[in-house]
Amino acid sequence: MERRYFIKNTLASASFVGAGGLSLGSCSGEQKKHITILHTNDVHSHIDPFPSGHSRFPGLGGLARRAGLVNQIRKENPSTLLFDAGDIFQGTPYFNFYGGELEMKLMTLLNYDAGTIGNHEFDNGLDGLLAQLPYGKFDFVCSNYDFSNTIIDGFTKPYQTYIRDGIKIGVYGLGIELAGLVNKEMFKETLYLDPYDIASDLERQLKEEEKCDLVICLSHLGYQYENDQRPDDMTLATKTKHTDLIIGGHTHTFLDKPSVVTNAVERDILVNQVGCFGVRLGRIDFYFDADRMVADGVSIRV
Template sequence: MKINRLFTICALAGMVFASACSDKKDSDHLVILHTNDTHSAIDPDRHDMGGAARRMVLIDSVRGAHENVMLIDAGDAVQGSLYYTLFGGEVERKVMNAMGYDIQILGNHEFDKGMEQLAKEWKQLNANRLSTNYDLTGSTLEGLFVPSVVRAIGDKSVGFIGINLDPAGIVSEANYTGVKYIDGIKAANEEAARLKSEGVDMVIAVTHIGYENEPGYSDMDIARNSHDIDVIIGGHSHTVIDPNDNRSGVPKWRVPNADGDTISVLQTGSSGVNLGEIDINLATKDVTARLIPVDKRLDDRVGSKIEEIVAPYRKQVEEMRSKKIGNSPYEYERKSPEMVNLLSDFVRTRGAELSGKPVDLSIMNKGGIRNSLAAGPITQGEIIDIAPFDNSIVVMEIKGKDLLDNIAIMASQDGQGVSSNVEILYDPSTKAVNSATIDGKAIDHAKTYRLATIDYLAAGNDYMEPLKRSTILAKSPEVLYQILIDYVAEGKLDKLLANPDKQQRMRSF
């Protein structure tokens, strides 16, 4: 019967599951399926990749083929589509409960609607909630998280820890009230050592700190300083780590730890377009891994389980996605200079309206742009998907010295968005700023400039601490996406949309 059962699973799943489809006894194996940074991508994206119902097909298939399967999410399951903007995490929570996640950790965007909303949703999660390096005593999250869990598999055991980023500088301060951050490397090493001393055979760190070169610390820093961690399942940097891609420059998945031993570091990218699979032989501690694409080849096997959950919410989402408000003659890809420049110039224009005076420059963060704009009709929902955050536009006065300090931080981030009258050159290796001009003139340390940006950045977030040394002159009563919707509907964005600027305004030389 076992051979027939597996044959049926393989026939349904197709060759993509070749490694899972065998009749071997795998009771001494642990198979981990993992996601990160799915960002409310309930439906397939505009390139027909991803989708929660498709992910469910893969999860069910792997569970059917293996004896010991766990499903883990490494944070930022929310924020990035209308499902979150409209329903505040409810859809994502229901879908992930239905999928049967075993472990979930916090990302930074889980905090976007504040602690009360976060506690409300996470109290209803079925998964084990891990946080090893947040002290939540006295906060609304107290009692919801544990520092580690242990899974027994036969005579072996595997411990799991959860390592989070420092919220300061990336999460709005009011949104993480009561959360006390503990050094992640120290917490990871101490909890991993404790688990190993108690007889755990392997330790897996589930992290939301980024793969490498992140502010503070990263998965590679955890790996380099670790003695007792065997596998790192990461998120935050949206890094695609494909264990089967050995080309030069591709992120490495097998890296040395503090003892010179090789450990595994995995991440799936973002938006649910891949599902990660890790197969651990607990007898030998050998690890194999792969990325499984989530695409349309799965559509004829999609069941009704996820659709029944999503259907009541989809009607309102589709109404907003179908409400036409304007037209774009060109496509603006999310990460393109054209899109970053479009939003930067829009912020400067609105800033001048708010202050009643010309604005010297504007700054827009790339991370605040969450989706692309297709050529053709523009819908209300599309605009909200592009700029889903509850950010306002602000105008501030800032000294040239503080502005230059902030530009140096933006250079260290490989550039951010600035208005069309600004040009910044920086060294690609050192990130040192070589020149910074406004209207062709070098920024003067002693001069005061009028700057338009969003209130998230004005508060020093995205690590733009120097912006806190400014004076706020004006603030929009509407959030960014509502202003954009109004601009498009009134034709006030038509000129910018018709003239895409491909120039990198902040660029290395």
């Protein structure tokens, strides 16, 4: 089924746990299928909530609270997917002691569908990453790191597809350049491939060959770099043709609502990121009928 893409630009902001409802007004009677995308990024091993006296995030976050919110949303809409845009590791003593095992096991308990690999996933080297990957019973999609000459070969996928309520969703992942950011000894023979070229190839494959109705990129490139030639999500969005949503990470950018960007074929797509440390949960709702797709997004404090 060929679909036009349409974004209803009335994006709401949610301030409290559980305030995830969206109002689509006149569109609500027309919609036949509803896909909810939930996402996190740069959680950095924050398992517990911040103390009530914390200067920036008083009482916010915590994996148990996130789990309750995710489960509530899944009850409201069983056609829900949960993704992470990288930097699962590093930031609290939980990582120092368990090396990432606890984070992977807890994400598995939350039934994450997929995540991509951030630069901090290399903090204990490829050996350390390999030791933890089996604890993550969800897909790792990473398209522009070539692991073929490393021990990680075969543990990641360039993309994955999911079907919810008859809607086919394709997901691919992009990582930031490691050279100059991560010690060479930590990533060894991992090759970095141009993310713009890889995105172009994979989004075409997902749309034209896999026949996906919705194409999502999990990116750890960073939201935007001013006066800088490094690849970022906002530039990536302008170069895409088939991607509908870019879920970002790395720059710890707090967006109250997704950015709307015009892509290479003059179609609006969404770019979103929810800061860091698990204090927010991103939510994008896609509504499908016979000839269009409507999207609304919020950032929910956890």
